[in-house]
Amino acid sequence: MPVIAIIGAQWGDEGKGKIVDLLAEKANIVARFGGGSNAGHTVVNHLGTFKLHLIPSGVFNEQATCVLGNGLAVDLGVFFEELDMLKKSGINGGRLYISEKAHVIMPYHYILDGLEEEAKGSKAIGTTRRGIGPMYVDKAARLGIRVGDLLDKDVLRSRLEPVFKYKNDIITKVFGAKPLSFDEIYSQYCDYGQRLRPYVRDINTMILEALDRGELVMLEGAQGALLDIDHGTYPFVTSSSPMIGGACTGLGLSPMRVNQVLGVFKAYTTRVGAGPMPTELLDEMGEKIREEGHEYGTTTGRPRRCGWFDAVVSRYSAELNGFNAAALTRLDILDKFDSLKICTSYKVGDVTYSRPPSNLTILEQCEPVYIEMPGWNRDITNIKRYEDLPVEARAYVEKLGELLGCPMNLVSVGAARDQTIEAKPIL
Ligand code: GDP
């Protein structure tokens, strides 16, 4: 089983970090393939509780080499901060490498992310303001600065100078904000380049060689399928492809090499930022889910919007990614509910939708159609075997598996690595 991809199946924050940390016990390489520090992956294991934005969640497993692929949006301030944080906890990121082709978030990306969001007013996307969108714009416009460019001061100057003038013009003339200093930023990124040198590698080759040796390569998704730039709820999406296709382009890996695509689903639905969310509950029930689940963003601290499990968007995500395995997380958050709802289709007037309409105006009008299932009203956080789960909890998991059309291999009943039930074998 040489390649397994762990993909966020909803709107992000499904618990990918936890699942990667658990499965990385067997991996030789753990690779992030896209996004940047807009991600916030929480890992709880015998070493402590960690919130990672950039460094792969496999970093706690000594045998795993962690890599950042060419698809990443790399914020070097966050990268070095995270390395320091891990070192202080006695975890040394010794076998951590970064692709020379990965793009770098520059200070003007941060500034533009904020200015563009402000300018949108009530139409703002609610980005994490980590510079992600503006960086991917530059990548597509062929104005990006890549990790490899930082290693040579002359190359960096020749790449940065023309872009810098253009960005300062936008910042000052379009938005009326203060210009940035070229000398300061050039010098800071030259320094970053020198610090980064030992980490820079040809990641594509590294992965291909690992596969030749028959090693296990794990691909760590960030964000979620419904935030995909093409297939998500556009324009309320991120600027990369968090799906399996993005994993292949973000690492230079053929789809033919991927053996298992594991979707991570939360047992209900959450979303941070703006955009349609048909099962959002704006009532006491939504509040109860948020409080039971402490649903506040890992990266921004914003309250997450909460609602019942939406099997319409989730099945769409399973179909588009071709999930042949799944993990269901946070089942324990539903421990104190008398009954649970699952949305199985949408209605707009007399029209029924079994897949999410791509027209945003229609999606915004969709009313969820629910089935109801009994809750279990019991603490399940210490359960280790699938057959020991309450019958109502098993029925809920099995119903979701049936609606999604993929096996539910893992059921997570707490944040810690060992609070995971293997219902069906994975690797
Ligand atoms: P990610 O971005 O997909 O890695 O998810 P986040 O880390 O942003 O959010 C998931 C949150 O749920 C984190 O606080 C995890 O520690 C926590 N978590 C993951 N699985 C479970 C679970 O099964 N039960 C509970 N109670 N918490 C979980």
Ligand code: IMO
């Ligand atoms: P993880 O990996 C949840 C959301 C933002 C916003 C939209 C665009 O932790 O699951 P961006 O900063 O990417 O331009 O913001 O995408 N978003 C996430 N939501 N989890 C994430 O990552 C997210 N990354 C981006 O809230 O709605």
Ligand code: MG
């Ligand atoms: Mg997160």
